[in-house]
Structure formats: structure tokens, C-alpha cells
Amino acid sequence: MTSIAGGHGETSPNSSWLSARGFWLAYFLGLLIVHLLLLSVPLVTISMAWTATNLLHNFAHLYFLHIIKGAPWMSIENDANRRWTHWEQIDDGVQFTTTRKFLTTVPIVL
Numbered sequence: 001m002t003s004i005a006g007g008h009g010e011t012s013p014n015s016s017w018l019s020a021r022g023f024w025l026a027y028f029l030g031l032l033i034v035h036l037l038l039l040s041v042p043l044v045t046i047s048m049a050w051t052a053t054n055l056l057h058n059f060a061h062l063y064f065l066h067i068i069k070g071a072p073w074m075s076i077e078n079d080a081n082r083r084w085t086h087w088e089q090i091d092d093g094v095q096f097t098t099t100r101k102f103l104t105t106v107p108i109v110l
Helices: 013-019 023-039 046-067 086-093 098-109
Strands: none
Touching: 013 023, 013 086, 013 098, 023 046, 023 098, 046 086, 046 098, 086 098
16 A cells, blocks of 8 residues: 555545545535536526536546546556546445445436
């Protein structure tokens, strides 16, 4: 096990913040802020703002969770997390956790 500076002894602090207290609220507030910013643009209708919010969220979700591999602070060591996407690192790869269910449900509801 490699201990990362600032990681408090966690093997992958890259994904532990997703299950931290307050994450869901911060996630919804971020979506709300993006939506309100889009609504503040002149000539943008409510339906266009919802569509843009949905598209921006889904593209960010795809890029940050499914395309980027490793973690920004990982060392050069040959660690298993270097080959995993952020989605694969969440809850050490355990399926059907509350964090994964939340991150799957939000794009569907949005």
C-alpha cells in the first residue's frame, strides 16, 4: 500500500471524497449554479438552458469519470490506480454502492 501525501493513509484519495458527507448537496448546488448561469444568458430559453445543462453535465461526467485514468497526484510508481478510470476507483471497484447509484441516477433524472 502506497501512502499518498495529504491522503490521510487512504490508498486512493482520488475517489474517497465522492462518499464524503455533503457531496450530494455540493453536487446539486453545482448543477443549480450552472443552470442559473445558463439562464442568465440573454436569448436562452428555459428549455435550451435545461438541454445545455444536461449536455454539459453528461460530457463532464463522461470525461472526468470514464476517460481520464489515474489521479493527478499519483507518483510514477506502477500502481493499479494508474490504469483505472475514476469510475473504477470509486469505492475500490465495488458495484452498487450508494455513491455509484447516486452518480448513475442523477444523469437519468436530469
